[in-house]
Amino acid sequence: MEVGAESFAGCLPRLRRRILRATFVGERLGRLVRPHLFDSPAERYVKARQSVQRFTLLQLGKSGSDTESGFPRLYVVHSYNFFLFPSTLGIRDVEFTLSASSIQFLSHYGFDFNKFLKNGIPYMNEVQEKILRQHLLAGTWKVCSCANRDVLKKAIDEVTSWIDAAKEEDTMILQDLNGMKQCLSEAPVASECSFQVMVKKVSPEHRQLLENSSHDHCQKKLILLSARGFTNLFQILVKAKKPLVGHNMLMDLMHLHDKFYRPLPESYEEFKKNIHNLFPVIIDTKTVTKSVQKVRCTVFFKCLFPRVSSLAEVYAVLCR
Secondary structure, three states: OEEOHHHHHHHHHHHHHHHHHOOEEEEEOOOOOOOOOOOOHHHHHHHHHHHHHHEOOOEEEEEEEEEEOOOOOEEEEEEEEEEEOOOOEOOOOOOOEOOHHHHHHHHHOOOOHHHHHHHOEOEOOHHHHHHHHHHHHHOOOOEOOHHHHHHHHHHHHHHHHHHOOOOOOOEEEOOOOHHHHHHOOOOHHHHOOOOOOEEEOOOHHHHHHHHOOHHHHHHHHHHHHHHHEHHHHHHHHHHHOOOEEEOOOHHHHHHHHHHHHOOOOOOHHHHHHHHHHHOOOEEEHHHHHHHHHOOOOOHHHHHHOOOOOOHHHHHHHHOO
16 A cells, blocks of 8 residues: 555554554665675665765565454554655755666656655654654744745735735635645645645734644644654654564664664664564564574575575575
């Protein structure tokens, strides 16, 4: 099932239930940079860290597997593909790199770049969230997208020309603001109801009362929740402490750390400590197959797992 920004908020409760019921959770993100044969794990981490910091995530795959009662035991798998796009709400504009070979590869296999650009789920790490929270409390948050700024400027100009002649309690509906829905698409309510912007003129005292009300505080919490986007699901996964399964996972784990938790530390040891705090049980199927290949006492295992590396090769062997 594909999930984008428009449907993510509605899917989140169901995704939470899937994770809490799951026996384990599988993930699939990206590819590791080519390591040198003689690189130590720490040296490999340093090279991969530079790549992770430059590139963004376009899509993330997640599968939750839970068991059905009875014999033999059956696993029911629920798989989701999430289109992701960095949050542009209230934080410094995010810059990232795209490589020509990656674009060519994704295009060849039918990746929909429009879904990534137009319907990508926002996300941020703890450092970015802290900055946005501070701006929200101070009332200084802003929209970084140039297109969204143009939409908001048009709205401000229209309100400015109307408000001088308006009386208190007068209202107006902003017209021709189709782009405003795109601007506010990170809010969960935006895709679930008809969209209309109404402006009301109030007294200075009434405005101050509204700004200091609990409703205004709730609105700020909603903005923060919306801007966090996919990070909300990541935090559910972390709290659930389910076994995390992947293949050749170093780059994937580094992206998860950098994009949804904290910027990658320089120290490889600190990175390992953080990852094991986030995910106490990690199962890398590439490591598992290599371990099986080393078993010399069991001919069955040696025949079942020849020297394979990619996930597709492992799958082909298991399907024989």
